[in-house]
Amino acid sequence: MRRQLPILIVFVSGVFMIIQYFIPHESFEFIYEYAMDWIIIIGIFAMLLGLWSLTRVSVSKVQTKAPGWGFSVMTLIGLATMLFLGIYKGNKSIAEGTLFMDIFWNIYTPIQATMFALLAFYIASAAYRAFRARTVMSTILLVTALVIMLRLIPLGPLSGINQTLASWILTVPNMAAKRAIWIGIGLGATATCLKIIFGIERAYMGKD
Amino acid sequence: MTFYERLMQLDRRWIYLAIAIAVIIPVLLPFKVPVYITPEVRSVYNFVENTQPGEIIFLAIDYDPNAMAELHPMAKSIMRQAFSKNIKLIISALSQNGPGMAEQLISQISKEYNKKNGVDYVYLGYKPYFGIVILAMGQNYRIPFPTDYYGTPLDSLPMMDGVRNYDDVKGIIDIGGGNITEYWINYANGRYKAKVALGVTGVMTADYYPFLQSGQVFGILGGLKGASEYERLTKREGEATEGMSIQTVAHLVVIAFILIGNIGFFMSKKKK
């Protein structure tokens, strides 16, 4: 009951969803859309678990006065503020122009944009560390990355040659690499799904 | 630790500092780095240069504000080049969210050169079903656009007198950020044998090079780089040149650090 029934549910719903894909009739189209809503709705309810987990971890840091517990207070204040602002006026709470959205635009957005911008620095340091001609493989990685980056550097007449080489790399070996990886992913992902559906892989369900 | 070993294990904060300098300084103090002009950009430039005053070029502005950063500089440079040579322009905007943006651009640039709507240029604006619009314009501009963007019948615009379709323009330059570009190639060039050149975003560039090789288009401006080359050719550097200069320096910094790391690697290996 605790384990066998869920495994059976996975099997039945999985097989049904596979078959559904080949039936264009609208009754099955309806079932597909309904099933996708199941996933969304279950996910929405689970959000409460997430909020509880975040709160519990933060509160316990504060309670035990763990190092940096003061910062956890900020997390809790941020969370409580946004939850209150996001709920107290009904669905108007999240409209543009509310304090809720002001906080989003002026606290969340600059932080996420700056985190994203850190990549400009990290891509440089990663290139410095990784692109050493140690082995054949790392040399190939290094040389192709250089050729592609050199597109933007004026090299006089060499630029023309580099341009041709760069667009050849992008359209021939790069294309081949992508296709092969995609095919591999397709087979691997399908096999993983089948292992779940047929109950061969069931660790995610927990034991006991 | 020898000097070369130290080159291999630089504190990454030096790299961060170099990138910061490479980006911040040029933003505050604009400058320009030399640019290599690729032949596919030069051929577009030469095409406009060799057009005689009074002749017409068709400019298709087929992108929306999302692609402005890369494509606006191209449209600006081409319009400026044409107006300064007294070349007339027919302009369309077939991307759904683009016409307003295109209108702003046209009124801005035409003011700079004191050009008059209906006399020196015609702005057709937007109509849905871009495939049909492009095909129909091959018959007559008046099929999809009985009036221009401002509601004036094309027949009452002096510039459109005797101008019927693609046969009456020197060529088409399509600046596009999406799949409309394909229709210009397949319909305007494929069916009506019009000369077509493209301006496309950086990510689209590699996909459209085959059309250059097959001769279906006579030139391509690809992304910010193509735009900056064009600005350089028209001797009026703007946003593309600025952005591209920063990019060039930043790329040089990355490449320099890769080289430093490898020099350190090879030299310290040699010593052992």
Next chain:
Amino acid sequence: MRYKNLRSSLVLTFFLFFLILPLSQILAQDDTLPPPPPTEVKAGDTPNDNGHSITITWKLSGDDGAGKKNVVAYEILRSESPTGEFVVRGMVPAGNNTYQDRGAKEKEDKNYFPPHKDFYYKVRAKTLNSYSESGVAGPAVAYGQWFHIGKLPVFVGTLAFTIMVLAFISLARKGKEFYVRPLAGIDAVDDAIGRATEMGRPILYILGLGSAADIATIASFTILNRIAKKTAEHKTKIIVPCNDPIVMSVAQETVKAGYLDAGRPDMYKEENIFYLTSMQFAYVAAVNGIMLREKTATNFYLGKFYAESLILAETGSVAGSIQISGTDELAQIPFFVAATDFTLIGEELYAASAYLGREPLLLGALKAQDLAKAIVMLSLALGALAASFHFGFFLKLFTVQM
């Protein structure tokens, strides 16, 4: 009905040929004369659909691409009776000879297309100033299908692959052993856990930014289970920050199962598998902090990753952690390859759980993957030959028609 249609179009063609054609040559550039109409108009249910669409086909007007070449577009008109009022349903550019008249399936929708109802169609060829209409085609009825013929290659492929997987698994069940070659990223896992144990520092496991419905995340669960078992054996702490509550719930069950497998259920601590936030860069900011403050000895990044891949990998390398990564997100593999110690590329991510657990059944599934790969490669070679020698039919076998 069809016969009558044909006859009327024949009459029309005759008429056109002997009357309009000479006339039109006299008035060569005059667009006010209607072009020859489209002929052989046929309307019928659109195959392989949900039953709210009818497909119309026709033969191009004589002035489309030939003759005066002045046809610009075709308009498709529909009526509920052959003599009733025809309304325009859509338009296609010249050169096209099919149109799918489709509508919504919801009755309350304005554009509702009723199935099982007779409809009549006409096609109109348009020039600048004039048009001409075809005869009436129909009645045509839209109805839904119970099997999508165009998806047959997918069906066959899915079925064949499923059989292969099940067959190899049952072989494994019967005791057949399968060889698998060593994989660098996998061999590193044991060392990495050992290292964390020696240093007395925790292990960080990131499941990526995907939801529990992403297959890469699901594959990552299966790996997490094996790694959790090993960490339980080594009595090493494992931290799993999540960005989706369902992922967190499943990860908790997975780790708990791993601890049970290792016989150490007492050591399992639920608070180490926790939720942070679902927003990409806020999550990454927090994970960065965890790496530096918990001084994690080993970081695993396995699952679906986007731009944050490099932020995580670089921060981890600042912290001096051993890093093992794997994703099926193509754009991010280069950054993992460059910035982490070991990377499971694409399919290797999906194979990893079989490698780690060494369970015979899962190794059987791997064997099935290899067999499928061999079939794919053979088909590719044959397909390339077929394409080179213009054997179109072979390529059609693999083409999915939506």
Next chain:
Amino acid sequence: MVTDLTTAIWNTVAVFLTFCIFSFLYKDNPFYKIAEHIVVGVSAGYFAALLLWDGLVPKLWEPVVKQGKWYYLIPGFLGLLMWTRFSKRYSWISRFSIAFYMGIATGVAVPLYVQNYVLRQLISTMLPVHFQNLTGIFNLLIILGVLCSLIYFFFSKEHKGAMGLAARVGIWNLMVGFGAGFGLTVMGRVSLLINRVQFLENYFPSLIRFIR
């Protein structure tokens, strides 16, 4: 643009937080921790409110209450079952919800992966090979590249002999792809930084103008 006191304050907050994050490049520090902890709480709260109004209401409340689609109570009930996880004793009941979730997700994925990742890539690689121009030869190279790279992904055969050679060519080809991917991305990442610097560049003069 700073035009009034409210935007002046908000913009200053935004600029402060921008510097907090950038400071992480030097090292972990209290300013980064402030930004990090605030953004975790704020974004989790933001996301939850969004899920409530843009998720729960249109996906569950409206179908059941406004459209009378009572059958939407079933997934609603399964959602509620997730909450058994709050109790240690009954948490196993949430497995039923997870089972539906995983079953649907994997079932939907199977044909899509076969179609989009395997068949579609396969058919677009079935290219004509000829020696009349470069395209025909390049097609051959693409096909060989795909074949060798697939051999690299073989798990049940040792990479030895001819197979080993092909696998090595395959991994080289993959590396070319990765190098290209890396090189192509630099430009986009630098653009992100330029945008951030321009944001700061606009802030200071407009703040000074406002104060004056």
